[in-house]
Amino acid sequence: MESSRFNQLLAAFVGKRVVVLGDCMLDEYIWGRVSRISPEAPVMVIEEERTTHTPGGASNVAANLAAMEASASIIAVVGLDMMAERLCRELDRQRVRHDGLVSLADRPTTVKTRIIAHSQQVVRVDREDCRPIAEEDENSLLQEVAAAVENADVLIFSDYSKGVLTERLVAATARLAREAGRLIVANPKPASARYYRGADLVSVNQSEAEAITGVAIGDEDSLTRAAQRLLATVGCGAAFITCGGHGIAVFEPGEPPYCVAGILQEVYDVAGAGDSVIAAATLARLGGATWPEAAEIANLAGNAKVRKLDVAPVTRHDIENVWAHAQITGGGR
Numbered sequence: 001m002e003s004s005r006f007n008q009l010l011a012a013f014v015g016k017r018v019v020v021l022g023d024c025m026l027d028e029y030i031w032g033r034v035s036r037i038s039p040e041a042p043v044m045v046i047e048e049e050r051t052t053h054t055p056g057g058a059s060n061v062a063a064n065l066a067a068m069e070a071s072a073s074i075i076a077v078v079g080l081d082m083m084a085e086r087l088c089r090e091l092d093r094q095r096v097r098h099d100g101l102v103s104l105a106d107r108p109t110t111v112k113t114r115i116i117a118h119s120q121q122v123v124r125v126d127r128e129d130c131r132p133i134a135e136e137d138e139n140s141l142l143q144e145v146a147a148a149v150e151n152a153d154v155l156i157f158s159d160y161s162k163g164v165l166t167e168r169l170v171a172a173t174a175r176l177a178r179e180a181g182r183l184i185v186a187n188p189k190p191a192s193a194r195y196y197r198g199a200d201l202v203s204v205n206q207s208e209a210e211a212i213t214g215v216a217i218g219d220e221d222s223l224t225r226a227a228q229r230l231l232a233t234v235g236c237g238a239a240f241i242t243c244g245g246h247g248i249a250v251f252e253p254g255e256p257p258y259c260v261a262g263i264l265q266e267v268y269d270v271a272g273a274g275d276s277v278i279a280a281a282t283l284a285r286l287g288g289a290t291w292p293e294a295a296e297i298a299n300l301a302g303n304a305k306v307r308k309l310d311v312a313p314v315t316r317h318d319i320e321n322v323w324a325h326a327q328i329t330g331g332g333r
Contacts, residue, residue, distance in 0.1 A: 005293070006297070009289050010320065012284075013068045013284075016065075016154070017071045017151060017154075018062075018065050018072050018073070018156060019073050019152045019155050020058050020065070020072065020075065021075045021076070021141070021156070021157055021173060022057065022076060022156075022160065022165055023057045023160035023161070023163070023164045023165065024059035024074055024077075024087070025055075025057040025058075025109070025111065025112060025160070025162070026053055026086060026087040027054045027060070027112050028111055028112065028113040029053070029054075030048055030051050030113065030115045030116065031050045031051070031117075032046040032049050032115070032117055033046065034046055034118065035047045054312065055090050055094065057158065057160045057162070058076055058160065059074050059091060060313065061187070062074040062091070063091070064275055064280075064301075065096075066094050066095045067313035067316075068279060068280065068283055068301075068314065068316050068319075070279075072096050073096065073097035073098070073152075074097070075100035075102075076102070077101070077107060077137060077141070077164055078101050078104070079104060083108070083127075100141075100148060104137060107129045108127055108128065110126075110127065110128040110162055112127075113125040113126075113127070129163065130161065131163050132163045133163055138172075145173045149182055150180065152182060154182055154282055155177040156187070156279075157174075157185070158275070159186070159188045159192055165195065174198065174199070178198070183200050183201075183285065185200060185202075185278065186202050186236075188204065188208075188234075189208065190204075193212045193230075193234055194234065196236065197234055197235040199234065199236045200237040201237060201239070201281065201282075201285070201294075202238075203239070203240040203274070203277065203281065204230070204242070205243075205274060206242070206244070209227070209230055209241045212233060213225075226241070227251035227257065230251070231251060238251065238252045239251045240291075242273075246262045247259060247260045247262040247263075247299055248260045248277070248295045250292050250295045252291060258291075260299045263300075263303045263322065263325070263326050274302075276313070276314040277301055277302040280294075280301035280302075280314070281295060281297070282294075284297040300322040301318075301319050301322075303322045304321070304322045
């Protein structure tokens with residue numbers, strides 16, 4: 001991609017209106033240092049130094065969009081608890097609209113607590129309820145989406161298999177978005193991939209693609225077979241298969257595969273990289289990018305994320321920095 005084209009597409013991120021529907025969560029980090037081994041059991045004792053919080057899951061997709069200077073809103077469920085209040089404060093700090101959050105008395109806010117000692121994750125504790133939401137809660141979310149898509153450019157489904165994106169809700173909200181002429185992008189889990197038939201883009205990682213298609217990916221031929229089966233299963237306009245440090249493979253019906261090479265870079269933390277990828281790809285497409293061009297920019301965003309420790313959104317400036325590095329070193333395609 002020429003520099004002028006890259007700059008044009010990145011500039012077009014600003015002001016795009018995006019609705020994210022899915023499984024939001026709060027990521028909690030307890031930072032400390034190992035002081036000794038516990039006398040109670042053969043485990044480390046970690047002295048807490050600080051605790052931080054950041055939006056996770058679907059709300060991290062929205063945070064990435066806002067960091068890239070789009071107008072982002074999140075529609076999801078949370079509990080009637082302190083963690084929901086904390087999540088809303090973090091969303092306010094990151095300029096994400098959250099008036100579409102539906103509070104449920106019988107369900108906790110999903111929280112993932114990571115304990116970090118000397119920059120290494122020691123353990124993660126999850127608090128969540130992954131049962132499918134009730135029909136009345138589906139209806140509440142459907143009403144929120146119906147109001148939001150009227151003033152949006154795209155609907156993103158961010159599926160973390162936490163029970164929010166039921167088959168009925170996905171079908172009803174996708175129909176609303178389609179009738180309004182909006183772009184539809186999905187980041188599904190294997191169990192629910194078929195829910196997203198007809199989406200403009202479906203993005204999955206390699207292990208998810210293998211689980212959806214039953215094809216073990218070990219070379220270009222098997223990658224292509226998996227992608228063809230994925231396109232047939234989901235019936236989407238395009239599919240991305242992200243391959244970690246090896247980049248992103250783009251597949252469209254009737255088109256030859258397009259592979260964006262990875263960029264050599266020291267990896268600090270891969271958590272949240274998929275959220276950065278889907279956010280950047282969506283905004284690039286809204287700005288007029290082809291799917292291969294969108295994948296190139298998404299690859300830069302994913303690379304920018306893994307340079308950051310913990311779940312942290314990627315900015316347009318971060319993407320520019322990775323682009324500049326790739327031009328100097330010859331990394332990427």
